[in-house]
Amino acid sequence: MVPEESKFTKDHEWVFVEDEIATIGISDYATGELGDIVYVELPEVDTEVQQLDPIGTIEAVKTVAELFSPVSGTIVEINDAIMEDPETVNSSPFGDGWFIKIRMDDPGELDALFSYTEYQEFLGEQAE
Amino acid sequence: MKKWSLIDDKAFSGAVNMAVDEYLLFRAENGHVPPVLRLYTFSPPAVTIGFHQDPGRIVDMGSLARDGIDLVRRITGGRALLHAGELTYSVTAPLGPPFFPGGLQKTFLDISRAIVDALKSIGVDAGISDGRSFSQGEGHSSPCLVSTSRHEVSVKGRKIMGSAQRRTASAFLQHGSILLRPASEGIVDYLKGDWKDISSMITSVEEETGSADLDLPLRKAMIDSFADVFGTGFDEMSIDGDGMTKITSGAKTKSSEFMEQKKSEGTG
Numbered sequence: 001m002v003p004e005e006s007k008f009t010k011d012h013e014w015v016f017v018e019d020e021i022a023t024i025g026i027s028d029y030a031t032g033e034l035g036d037i038v039y040v041e042l043p044e045v046d047t048e049v050q051q052l053d054p055i056g057t058i059e060a061v062k063t064v065a066e067l068f069s070p071v072s073g074t075i076v077e078i079n080d081a082i083m084e085d086p087e088t089v090n091s092s093p094f095g096d097g098w099f100i101k102i103r104m105d106d107p108g109e110l111d112a113l114f115s116y117t118e119y120q121e122f123l124g125e126q127a128e
Numbered sequence: 129m130k131k132w133s134l135i136d137d138k139a140f141s142g143a144v145n146m147a148v149d150e151y152l153l154f155r156a157e158n159g160h161v162p163p164v165l166r167l168y169t170f171s172p173p174a175v176t177i178g179f180h181q182d183p184g185r186i187v188d189m190g191s192l193a194r195d196g197i198d199l200v201r202r203i204t205g206g207r208a209l210l211h212a213g214e215l216t217y218s219v220t221a222p223l224g225p226p227f228f229p230g231g232l233q234k235t236f237l238d239i240s241r242a243i244v245d246a247l248k249s250i251g252v253d254a255g256i257s258d259g260r261s262f263s264q265g266e267g268h269s270s271p272c273l274v275s276t277s278r279h280e281v282s283v284k285g286r287k288i289m290g291s292a293q294r295r296t297a298s299a300f301l302q303h304g305s306i307l308l309r310p311a312s313e314g315i316v317d318y319l320k321g322d323w324k325d326i327s328s329m330i331t332s333v334e335e336e337t338g339s340a341d342l343d344l345p346l347r348k349a350m351i352d353s354f355a356d357v358f359g360t361g362f363d364e365m366s367i368d369g370d371g372m373t374k375i376t377s378g379a380k381t382k383s384s385e386f387m388e389q390k391k392s393e394g395t396g
Contacts, residue, residue, distance in 0.1 A: 011297055029231075033231050033232040033233050034232065035278065038180075039180040041180070052297070057179070057180075059178070059179060059180050059205045060205060061205065061206070062204075062205045062206050062236075062291060062292050062293060063204070063205045063232060063292065063293040063294070063295060064178075064179045064180070064203065064204055064205045064292075064293070064294045064295070065232075065294075065295045066294075066295065066296050066297065068297055126229065126230060126231055127230075128229075
């Protein structure tokens with residue numbers, strides 16, 4: 001996954017697309033805000049989701065944050081490893097800490113998401 | 129800036145209290161409403177556990193049944209907490225401008241600032257923690273009060289409050305308990321495992337001021353300090369009939385979640 005070539009949501013999720021498969025995770029900004037992640041709850045493979053549907057929760061030491069699907073499609077893979085070792089999300093948010101892979105119904109939905117540069121600007125606005 | 133809403137509430141069961149906070153989060157997600165500050169207590173006392181905690185692994189159901197203590201799951205993070213001898217607050221609000229434009233940690237910090245100011249005004253020398261952890265209580269099954277996170281409120285390294293948050297796409301709920309009396313250290317009596325005395329790790333308003341009767345002054349101080357820190361005023365809020373229906377239904381579900389488990393282990 002290459003952050004500069006990914007799309008981002010205002011909820012700090014990233015989407016990296018290869019061959020119509022969208023890999024989804026959360027950004028290093030999100031892991032920094034949450035702190036140590038202790039639990040990840042993900043949906044099952046073959047679940048069909050619409051854009052913005054809830055797809056699970058992440059729990060850090062004090063916070064439960066909901067996850068939303070940035071695109072519509074069918075979940076083709078989940079990262080079992082992060083449910084066993086949630087700290088992987090902290091140590092490698094753009095790498096081994098990915099969450100799910102979705103076969104997209106409509107790649108056009110990506111157009112509504114932030115580019116890497118737009119996401120950096122969004123983070124700057126939040127910090128003001 | 130538009131005023132916040134205030135619910136200066138009375139004591140309810142754990143199930144009702146958690147259902148009210150969930151309803152206020154639902155309301156914040158589904159409409160253009162101002163933030164709500166709610167102040168409340170628990171009767172009877174209750175143990176609440178974090179959203180993903182497994183009560184069968186961490187809670188001693190027999191002790192709860194013996195002492196008439198409720199058990200309720202929160203939708204927020206964090207660990208087990210005994211709600212007794214304390215004042216609980218909740219803040220529910222839409223995310224983003226104009227009220228909460230910053231991220232999660234900024235929200236924690238601003239709310240902690242208001243609580244520190246409230247505690248200082250009644251004579252408690254509180255400050256905001258740097259997030260160090262205490263040695264006891266490793267793992268997800270430990271009591272909430274044996275570790276401090278970033279931006280939590282403590283007095284000379286001893287915790288006086290536990291807070292937790294839930295964030296959705298468009299709103300958040302943060303609630304937490306401010307210890308008025310030492311009763312909360314009794315949580316160890318209701319957890320499985322060999323927990324030592326945690327009284328040296330936590331403190332209370334009574335311990336810091338020598339007064340056991342500061343519930344009402346703390347409520348007033350909280351209202352004043354939230355108004356100062358967030359530059360707002362308050363309109364008193366009451367929950368409408370539709371809201372009460374949702375709360376009643378939510379509380380019923382919550383109160384039944386652990387009933388069978390408590391009954392079987394409590395008589396075992």
